[in-house]
Amino acid sequence: MRWRKAGVACLFGSVVGGINTGVTRPLIIAPSLLAADFARLGEEVAAIEAAGADWLHLDIMDGHFVPNISFGPAVVKALRKHCGLPFDVHLMIAPADPYLAAFAEAGADLISLHPEAGPHLHRSLQTIRALGKKAGVVLNPGTPASVLAPVMDLLDLVLVMTVNPGFGGQSFLHSQLPKIAEIRRMIDASGRDIHLQIDGGVTAATAPLCVEAGADTLVAGTAVFGKPDYAAAIAALRQPSGMVA
Ligand SMILES: O=C(CO)[C@@H](O)[C@H](O)COP(=O)(O)O
Numbered sequence: 318m319r320w321r322k323a324g325v326a327c328l329f330g331s332v333v334g335g336i337n338t339g340v341t342r343p344l345i346i347a348p349s350l351l352a353a354d355f356a357r358l359g360e361e362v363a364a365i366e367a368a369g370a371d372w373l374h375l376d377i378m379d380g381h382f383v384p385n386i387s388f389g390p391a392v393v394k395a396l397r398k399h400c401g402l403p404f405d406v407h408l409m410i411a412p413a414d415p416y417l418a419a420f421a422e423a424g425a426d427l428i429s430l431h432p433e434a435g436p437h438l439h440r441s442l443q444t445i446r447a448l449g450k451k452a453g454v455v456l457n458p459g460t461p462a463s464v465l466a467p468v469m470d471l472l473d474l475v476l477v478m479t480v481n482p483g484f485g486g487q488s489f490l491h492s493q494l495p496k497i498a499e500i501r502r503m504i505d506a507s508g509r510d511i512h513l514q515i516d517g518g519v520t521a522a523t524a525p526l527c528v529e530a531g532a533d534t535l536v537a538g539t540a541v542f543g544k545p546d547y548a549a550a551i552a553a554l555r556q557p558s559g560m561v562a
């Protein structure tokens with residue numbers, strides 16, 4: 318699996334001993350499949366890879382933790398043979414623990430979950446890592462950054478939601494920008510290689526705000542799959558330089 322594409326490899330070299338070295342690396346773009354044509358998912362994931370996406374973001378919704386239902390591990394597994402990108406699985410299900418192994422076996426490379434999805438966040442992250450996968454925590458707009466501190470040593474990614482989870486096509490919540498900056502400081506202070514990903518309402522207009530606040534990875538559904546030219550849409554999100562500090 319091409320997890321360590323250029324952007325990831327460079328990121329791992331950018332923080333030394335908790336000090337940001339000033340080295341830049343490519344911004345990672347992870348299109349969200351939620352906005353794709355569900356009647357043509359195999360073609361859609363192949364097209365997004367050809368268009369220059371870095372990761373594929375897969376939103377898993379159960380109609381219970383969030384008021385929408387998307388798809389499960391069988392679909393993730395079916396898509397694996399159509400796409401060589403790292404699979405970034407965003408679980409919006411509760412409980413999440415009973416399904417971690419199923420998503421790992423289906424082909425997830427990174428599994429992220431919400432702290433509210435179970436009673437034992439630390440144990441859930443340990444389980445993901447024991448399955449040989451990268452682990453992430455997702456913060457809703459109403460969830461503070463402080464929940465990260467006790468689990469920092471288990472994290473490969475922090476996902477900051479800039480909409481309330483459950484649906485694509487919502488408007489970006491600018492109120493989350495200070496939290497993104499706060500988490501960037503926490504990550505840099507930790508000295509660990511942790512991605513800071515933003516999800517919800519990311520467009521060519523809001524992407525620069527996310528990057529300015531400290532993000533290195535952007536999820537975009539509507540702003541990519543909702544456009545006629547996927548390559549141009551991805552390129553628009555990378556503007557102006559496509560590099561992040
Ligand atoms: O997790 C979610 C929504 O809950 C996201 O990944 C959305 O799928 C992003 O869609 P856009 O806001 O980019 O249209």
Ligand SMILES: [Co+2]
Nearest residue numbers: 376407516536
């Ligand atoms: Co998502």
